[in-house]
Amino acid sequence: MPVDMSSIQATLGSLASAIELIKAILQSREATLKHEKAAELLGVLISAQSQTLSVQSQLAAAIEEIRQLKERIAQMEQWAHTKARYALNELAPGVFVYTLKAAHAGEEPIHHLCTRCYEEGFQGFLHPERVIHAAGMTELLICNRCASELLIRGERYVASARPMRR
Numbered sequence: 101m102p103v104d105m106s107s108i109q110a111t112l113g114s115l116a117s118a119i120e121l122i123k124a125i126l127q128s129r130e131a132t133l134k135h136e137k138a139a140e141l142l143g144v145l146i147s148a149q150s151q152t153l154s155v156q157s158q159l160a161a162a163i164e165e166i167r168q169l170k171e172r173i174a175q176m177e178q179w180a181h182t183k184a185r186y187a188l189n190e191l192a193p194g195v196f197v198y199t200l201k202a203a204h205a206g207e208e209p210i211h212h213l214c215t216r217c218y219e220e221g222f223q224g225f226l227h228p229e230r231v232i233h234a235a236g237m238t239e240l241l242i243c244n245r246c247a248s249e250l251l252i253r254g255e256r257y258v259a260s261a262r263p264m265r266r
């Protein structure tokens with residue numbers, strides 16, 4: 101939420117009014133007039149206090165928004181660095197994944213990332229799974245983040261009919 105500059109302007113206006121009222125009170129010799137100005141001054145100071153509280157809460161919200169944006173920028177920079185280490189790869193006909201480039205692997209084993217998560221800016225690791233069923237065996241890669249399933253080998257199967265996993 102942006103800070104409403106008119107609130108700051110209003111606070112400054114109230115403080116300027118307060119200064120004028122204090123001057124008037126100091127210059128006044130008449131008790132009734134002093135009392136009237138003092139009552140007016142109290143009203144102006146109460147307004148200034150409420151305007152200051154409003155500015156304070158707007159500033160707190162703005163500071164929190166800046167903190168969140170900085171965190172998001174740091175995440176995006178980190179992701180830009182990470183995503184550059186992977187290349188699009190067709191693991192089976194029509195089955196695309198992002199695979200760690202050998203030149204960037206270092207001590208990490210070569211692994212694959214889910215394309216859906218990659219496009220969303222997240223590292224979704226794909227892990228292999230084999231399902232044995234009546235029609236034979238199905239080999240899949242499953243994303244640990246979004247649970248996308250990529251069919252690598254075998255026939256599609258009905259999830260409710262998964263009798264055994266290895």
Ligand SMILES: [Zn+2]
Nearest residue numbers: 214224243246
């Ligand atoms: Zn995913």
